[in-house]
Amino acid sequence: MGYPSIAYLVFVVVILPWVEGQFPRVCTDRDSLRDKKCCPVPKGFTTLCGCDGDRGKCQELTIRDWTFKYSHYRPFQMKDERHNWPRALYNKVCICNANYAGYDCSKCAFGYYGKNCTQKKNLIRRNFLSLTAEEKDRFMRYVNMSKHYVSDFVVTSTPYKEINKTVMEGGDPKSYFYDVTNYDLFTWMHYYAASDTILPHDVTESDIDFAHDGQGFPSWHRLYLLAWERTLQEIGGDEEFALPFWDWTGNATQCDPTICSEELLGVTDQATGIVRGKYLDNWYVLCTSNQTNALKKACEPNITRAGLKRDTDDEKEKKVKEQGYTMTFPTKTEVNFALRFETFDFPPYNKESSCNFKNILEGYVSTKTGFRLPNVHGLHNRVHIVVGGEMGDVPSASNDPIFLLHHAFVDRIYEKWLRKFKKDANVLSSYDAPIGHNRDDVIVPLFPVYTHQQMFKKSFEFGYDYQDVDEKGRSPDDEKEDESKSLGDCPQPDCYPNLPKSAAPGKLMCWWLMSVMLVWQLLLAD
DSSP: OOOOOEEEOOOEEEEEOOOOBSEEGGGOSHHHHHHTEEOOOOTTOSSGGGGGGTSEEEEEOOOOOOOTTSTTOOGGGGGSGGGGTTTTTOSEEEEEOTTEESTTSOEEOTTEETTTTOEEOOEEEOBGGGSOHHHHHHHHHHHHHHTTEEEEEEEEOSOHHHHHHHHHTTOOOGGGEEEEEHHHHHHHHHHHHHSOEEETTTEEEOOOOSSSSBTTHHHHHHHHHHHHHHHHHHHHTOTTOOOOBOOGGGOSSSOOTTTSSTTTTOEEOTTTOBEESTTTTTOEEOSOTTTTTTTTSOOOTTEEEESOBOOOHHHHHHHHHHHOOOOSOOOHHHHHHHTTOOOOOOTTOBTTOOSSHHHHHHTOBOTTTOOBOTTOOOHHHHHHHHHOGGGGSGGGGGGSTHHHHHHHHHHHHHHHHHHHHTOOGGGSOSSSSOTTOSTTOBOTTOBSOOBHHHHOSOGGGGTEEETTOOTTSOOTTSOOOOTTOOOTTSBOGGGOTTSOTTSOOOBSOOHHHHHHHHHHHHHHHO
16 A cells, blocks of 8 residues: 655745644743743733733643543553643643633634634534535635645654653753644644554554544544634635535445545546545655554654555455455445434443444444444444545544545534434543543643543534534434334343433343344354
């Protein structure tokens, strides 16, 4: 899958402020790192965090420690620098008042606008196919601009201990941090959240993923998309811009030609797998599997590879024959199946549990039986596999701009579920989910910090809505309300002591029987 030519980043030297990301450049000087404080003075103010304008204060950063109290705790995780993120570098940060936000409290919280952040409005995220030609091109223009404009955030591949050691010895930490473009910042963050733990002597652990394989999957990506959407608004100087979504249920066999065209998201060269198009001919990628040696070494963000890749038809056929993958996009029927499940997640709150909305949405559970099986790749996961190339490799997936459209649709499904069942963060486990996925865990590595609890809310709270989704989560293309709709092989609501009778019934069995069936299916799968 590797593409041999190496290119180095060429930036347009335009600094765009207020992007959510890893570390603000202004907080990576020696004094800030020595004092472990990220409390800048915003433009137009004279005190830290704009305190003189009542925007915020510089306060102690409070984050729950990762300890044996958590069900998924393992000692090696304490050696992963992300477990203490971002406290490994900062103990004090700006805590903003009212509707103010940002690392220096100079911007507005999601959904708020105006000089004093008092104006509230909802933007509509629309189906990409329903956009005008100008609106489609606008999306591509903003994305392309973000690939060339330098962020005011920087990233590092240097261990935090080494940075701290250098600073305490009086050294200059500047060389440890890389400038990146706005687009590459988001690619880096996705890689950083999903990458393996790298230990001494070339030992790696793949047990940690802060963005996937746990109950925080929808809320992690919700914040990620909000931050990316805000960035594109600022790059384009366009407060009315909202991310469109790609409804991949509309064409089972291929990306709709009106989306994957030369003028927009590009077409795949069947000889090389390289994506060609008006905006993608000169695209480059970073943090790919080849560049990180399958995650055995840290990504160097200043080293890139020319050309965005997606799977060719031959590569797709090979996946069918050799790996047994279903190489068609999910259907509306499968989406509707996921939306019948009122229960968000079950123990152990990772990718292994069956009969719950989260794992059906992420794609680890069959949309026929409702059960988790090793060879199942549904909904979200299957789209990544079918598109292939960079999208087919989780850490590097956001190199492909189609990632944004795909995840906006995944977020739309999540939003429909939130509204349909009137759920909030109380469905999240406090201590029994994997590291980084518990209710009060920080969403790594977006900065300033947010928790999953803060992001587990309806989209209205963040200033956006979805086309053709009403307040009860209903859409014109939904299946009709029918109490006979099955939950596959999952138990009927009578087996759930805390679920309402209105949930759609499945087969007549309770959890002890379901567990027996799951073990039996796993044995057969082996």
